[in-house]
Amino acid sequence: MKLLNKTSLIIVTVALFIFFLGGIAFYKIIQSMIITQVDRELVNQKHNVINELNSFLKLDDVFLITENKINIKRMDSRSHIDEMFKDTVLYDQREKLFVPYRQLRFHTIIGENNFKVSIYRSMLEAENLIEQIVITMTLMLVAFILSMFFLNRYFFRKIWDDFFFAVNKVQKYNLRDDPNLNLQISEVEEFQMLNEVFETLTDRIHKDYLSLKEFTENASHEIQTPLSIMRAKIELLLQYPGYKEDQVALISSLNEAVNRLSNINKVLILLTRIENNQYPELSKVHLKERIDYHLENFKEVIEARNISLESKLDNNVELNVNTVLADILIINLIKNAIRHNFDDGRLLIDLGSNSLEISNTGPELNIPSDQMFNRFVRSQNTSESIGLGLSLVKKICELYDFDIQYLYENKLHKLTVYFTKIKTVKTLNQTYY
Secondary structure (H helix, E strand, C coil): CCCCHHHHHHHHHHHHHHHHHHHHHHHHHHHHHCCCCCHHHHHHHHHHHHHCHHHHHHHHCEEEEEECCCEEEEEEHHHCCEEEEEEEEEEECCCCEEEEEEEEEEEEEECEEEEEEEEECCHHHHHHHHHHHHHHHHHHHHHHHHHHHHHHHHHEEEEEEHHHHHHHHCCCCCCCCCCCCCCCCCCCHHHHHHHEEEEEEHHHHHHHHHHHHHHHHHHHHHHHHHHHHHHHHHHHHHHHHCCCHHHHHHHHHHHHHHHHHHHHHHHHHHHHHCCCCCCCCCEEHHHHHHHHHHHHCHHHHHHHHHCEEEEECCCCCCEEEEEHHHHHHHHHHHHHHCCCCCCCCCEEECCCCCEEEECCCCHHHHHHHCCCCCCCCCCCCCCCCCHHHHHHHHHHHHHHHEEEEEECCCEEEEEHHHHHHHCCCHHHHHHHH
């Protein structure tokens, strides 16, 4: 749930809860005040009735209608009723409906006469007043909730603007392009503290990155020199006559290990250079020409394994990329499809305007498909692979914002490079605003 929606929901929930409890309390208070006022009026009316009865000593049962309804009945001298207030209803002949009333019932003795008196006060006006109050409070609640909703959204954007600016900067932060975040100064103390933490953290990351970059470059170059010397010495050893077969096998094994280590080192250097953006030169690369060129280089290997090659290449596809990296991408994809293929298998290459798909037959993966682009992850079916080819392909795709996806379908392994991102990511402004 978005932060704005969550805060708005909390405010509305609390407001409704307070209004509900406050509304009940306010209703009870108003009702109690009205009843108290009506009871006072009934008591005053009681004293007036008693004063009037003192002027009459001979009365039959009467029903007097004044401002209030008054019912007076003569009672037996020994009868007695307690004074009491109660709510009742009387039928209104004019309105043709029952009307709520507040009743005061008491008895009084005038001389030797005992009277039972009931005074009725209409509560219709009071109920109308309470109804108007409820309607007014409801309208006020609606106005309050709407104003809080829009005010909350307005002030939310104003107050949290510095926060989203900082988060967007961190989200787009790139060590190679701009090592400094350059966050704006915030008037909110907590956001300014967050900015300082971000800046301190990115500065530390940048320093660690530079140290690691320097170490990797130095280590790779320093390793390459002794490896070249070892390879040259091994080649000299192999030229000497008189070795036994087991000695030749031992030296050959050593030579293969050195070559493998040298290849790993070269690929790691290449990955480091790509990560450091050391291939900035861009040019128009005609993909069909490059694919045809590299297929010609792999022709002998393909024919030796009797692999059936099927290609469908669009002649109008050009990419604005570095030529060296484009060749590395194509070579590694084709080499991967050949290496992991069956003898007498199939190799299919489909180049379209937006994608390059290379498919091949071969044994099913014995590694999780989501790990195949990780470094030094390789299938157990091939021992000669160093496990860096697809990592290199992935890194080049990331450099040019390409997408690469793997799919195993109809007994074919399919690697597809999309030249445009097929997934879009929302920015924070879209997400929170």
